[in-house]
Amino acid sequence: MSRHQAYRNYDYENDLEEYDGGNYSDEEELSPEDEAQMKAATAEVSTALGNEAHKVSTAQIQQSLWHTYYDVDKTVAYLLNKFIAPPTTKPPKNKEAASNKKLASSTKKKGGSDEKTDQAADGVKALKINDTPLPKSKNLDVLSEFEKSKSKKSASFVVVGHVDAGKSTLMGRLLLDLNFVDQRTIERYRKEAESMGKSSFALAWVLDQRTEERSRGITIDIATNKFETATTSFTILDAPGHRDFIPNMIAGASQADFAILVVDAATGAFESGLKGQTREHALLIRSMGVSRVLVAVNKLDTVGWSQERFDEIEQQVSGFLSATGFQLTNVSFVPVSGLLGDNLVNRSQDPAASWFTGETLVKELENSEPMVRALDKPLRMTISEVFRSTQSPLTISGRIDAGSLQAGDALLIQPSGEKAYIKSLELDSEPVDWAVAGQNVVIHLSNIDPIHVRVGDIVCDPKSPIGCIDTFTVKVLAFDILMPGQVDVHRGRLHASGQIMEMPALLDKVKGTVVKKNPKIVKPASVARIRIKMGSKVPLEAGQRVVLRSNGETIAAGLLE
């Protein structure tokens, strides 16, 4: 105890002074290397200061150099600050500071122009507050950059349809015919597929990359791929058709501007598809806000390119699409063969198919207008993939729903509420400086722990973040009978469990007025306002579209209020 007390009264000041003294004596005994370095640095500093150099003495320069360990930039800034132009402005915030710091150093590298020195001073001053290296930002005005760069329009489309309708094969063929996949790769796939006894799946393997998907011959998760035509760069989102993987399909549809609905023309297959996922997928894309649909009537070669069959399918599908709420002017039909490639890129050479006079699938795609992008809204992006890449241990990808971002930006990840910085960005596997709504980007993050980032989370602007809520009201269109009970809530990749708490009102379909209060059940095809409580807080905001599913069926879809 007594010893502690002795320490309590210990004269630290004394010690410190001694220590300082030692330090100074060190300085006087500069080693030859140090001296050489000091000389070089002094010269550098004086050039950097330019015509302000006369305001400081060599001694002052050298002293500050010693303190900054010969860091020329810091010294210059320190001198500017202290002796030349003591700034009156408050230190800027961390993020800007970081960017300014980089700006400062880049200015210096170019030789140091006088008008930028002030900024440099600010930057280094702020540096003293936060020394962690953050990714640099070029502070671009992304929107004007985007306007300037206007090269090609970009659009993404989702490929949907019943299981085994040939969605992946169709897309594989499309990529092959457009030379985005070379024939050699296909041949390799064909060999491998043959050894597994599934030679007809070779084309689908272009998109079905997972071993599971290949061995089972079905798509499980969304596959994204790119191709370009003369006017547009497209992103393909190949959706799984199997009913178990509808959540993945919803994730894909939420990123799409328009959809290709693939129907199998083979006898029996079309009919079973119409009862199955053809219907559900159509409902889903409609409720996700996709209005333009291309119906690819696939495998028409198996029925000898029968026009009769095509017309029959066209009639049935358009009947049910218009019942679903699509406008028929936004729906077009193309007879195709995914396996052989007819009417995809090139017109069918088969004389039996000569009756078809419409456009090929690619032409139809080019004619489709992508949706209007919410460029000037605050940033929102749903993370659709999280992975590790060579550039960063945490890389995410997804489509920007609204707003824009650029390298160096701070981001907020919801619901974890953690902040991250953009280290770098990739668009179509090309490094870029910025990206805007509608583009599918790959973002390399820094300054965040991977456990805070999950698929389905939302990336947003820290200045106007999206809120995390667990109870919300939603105006829905019912596809099945709704009653209080547990449901799965889907919004893009987000897939969470919730509960219909109450159903306050049945609404008029057109006017939106209350028809009946507190209905016991809500019948299919009616509109109702319901309250949902989630099991945990999820990032959601008004105006977003959600899909409700229960027991493997889509029961309703609607807009958050």
Add this chain to the structure above:
Amino acid sequence: MQLVGSKSAQRLNDLAGGEGSVSLLPVEPEDMWHANNLISPEDVIKAHAVRKVTTQSATGSTQSERVHTDLTIRVKSTFFDTAASQLHVSGAVIVENSFVNVGQYHTLDLELNRQFTIWKQYGWDSVALEELQSAIKTDKEGAVAAVVMQEGIANICLITQYRTILKQRVEHTVPKKRSASSDQEKGMKAFYKKTLDSLTRNIEFGVPRPLLLASPGFVAGDFKKYISEEGTRSGDKKLMAMAKEATVVHSSSGHLHSLNEILKSPEVLATMKEMKFSKETRFMDEFFDRLRKDDGRAWYGTSTVTKAVQEGAVGIGGGVLLVNNSLFRSLDIATRKKYVELVDQVRAEGGDARILSSDHESGQRLDSLGGIAAILTYPIHDLDEDEEDTAQNNGDGEQETII
């Protein structure tokens, strides 16, 4: 739970309607849950307690020690920790002893293998008696372990006769498909490992018990394969046996509420036909089916169901009243009485009155409907007419404001 003291069967009959006391000895964790259902506010509980007693000596120095004593309290509230199966009962002491005074508060932690005695303030009504009877039943069937999973999420739970216990939720980020699919596979392996580890940690597989693996797609099947591979690799007989016992079931998602699909699946029904919950699940399914058809025989909500029961529509010939036990735990004695009367009336008319456990999947579904529902013997279409009328009026009012 064991009944302590005299000849049990006779005692129980004596209890009916009376205010007698029962001494019970919980012997397994499940008993704590029964005790929680049995004990309601205002009841009197006598049990073993550990209490910190502080004494002050003449010189002013204080000394505190922990004493073991028996305390009798009037229950104010109970807290049941589902995961740990612990029951805490708090209330005011009503019998003084050398350590505590009347009116002091104490929270009793009921323990396994220590008996406690319960007096019902308002007597043993039919529901309480039924609760007691089910509590002291000894022919328990083994609990079933289930893993409800999807890519990246696994819910490990234990389904017992009376409740579903979520033991652990496993979340793991599995890389989505990129050109490098090896990452994805590695991620799935890591996810399976994590799930298997928490499964073996959370659920005792020393005694053979059925294991259900449910998922959309192939996740559950692959997980089963993973378990058996792990078993062979490490030569772990227990794991191999586990994989052999495991049943793969289809579910539409990996969330816990998919459990109702699993409990309906033929594989499960075959093994667990006679368990209480499977009957309840069947009743709930029937109820929802009828609600879907809107045939006028399925109604939910307290006021409508009460009306139906009063009209005698829930009686012999298919009438079923479904009530969640959470309603009986209501603080207000009058409310509890009301529900007990409903149950008694339905039974008197020959209908089936079922008390569902709100800790069970079927009970949770009922909970979302307000905790009470009924399947009527004959259809009534206008049960909620009065309400509807008022609603209509309100609706009109709203419309006017819009215009």
